[in-house]
Amino acid sequence: MKSVIFFLGKGGVGKTTSSVSLAYYLAKKDKSVYLASVDPAHNICDIVADKPFKGAKNIFGRLYAEEIDVEQYLKDFVHKTTRQMKETYRYLQIINLDRMLDVMKYSPGMEEYAIMYALEDKIKNNSNKDYIIIDTPPTGLMLKIFALPFTSKMWIEKLVEWRKKIIDLRGAISNINKEAIDKELAIKEEDDKVLKELGIQLETIDFMVNLFQDTDKTKTVIVLNQDMLSVNESKKIIEALKFMKIPLNMILLNKKGMIEDSVDIKNNFKDTTVRDVPFFKSGLPSTEDMINSCKDWVKVLIDE
Secondary structure (H helix, E strand, C coil), X not given: CCEEEEEECCCCCCHHHHHHHHHHHHHHCCCCEEEEECXXXXXXHHHCCCCCCCCCEEEECCEEEEECCHHHHHHHHHHHHHHHHHHHCHHHHHHCHHHHHHCHHHCCCHHHHHHHHHHXXXXXXXXXXXXXXXXXXXXXXXXXXXXXXXXXXXXXXXXXXXXHHHHHHHHHHHHHCHHHCCCCCCCCHHHCHHHHHHHHHHXXXXXXXXXXXXXXXXXXXXXXXXXXXHHHHHHHHHHHXXXXXXXXXXXXXXXXXXXXXXXCHHHHCCCCCEEEEECCCCCCCCHHHHHHHCCCCHHHHCCC
């Protein structure tokens, strides 16, 4: 895998068209490409003029596209988590843990976790491709997904630290009175199910953190239009990416010429490479139109 390329921006600016265009361009160069959308408002099918499909589908050359079923990942994530927690904490059934866990899917942040795990799964399973291109949800949700591994890493590392202290205390108590500790409770780190599960979660978190901050493999593109709403939201994205030390490679001004040049895009983003994509007056661009539209900006991302 040479690169994972994320297309970011507010809703409706043309992230999907831009990501599909790059995917077509690379496929025409005989590169193997996996294009995925994690935007709940999937529209890759509309752009490639295909009927909705499930799973990855070969749509052009060595290009495979997929509109990831985030809802299914959410169901799987909740099912797996509740099953593990019910097994791990069987001794707490007296407090009606079943009912507490069954409403977990309604908890804040669950959608973001589902998308994060979907991304990890799809990126790992397509690591044999030359390029992976990700069409993302609008700004608010995607920034939460980017931030999630970083905040989760801090929490899990602290939980591991606390858990080890609990196990140490159990061991000390057991040395004094073995009957004082329930047989289901681990007194050694290697026997503790909770500590083992935290370790598994940390592996996923570390994979995503390392991926997002990998300046060699990870590329990010902010797509915007020539209006102040796009500009202001893009500035928020840039600020967030800097804070998380995630590389930003390019600003892509989409639909150039659709409206008057009332906003000076290049002056607003002096420290970032800015490239233009013309407005297609004919409506939905053809495959050839999309491939040609990449020629002026693809070299910012790809060493050909």
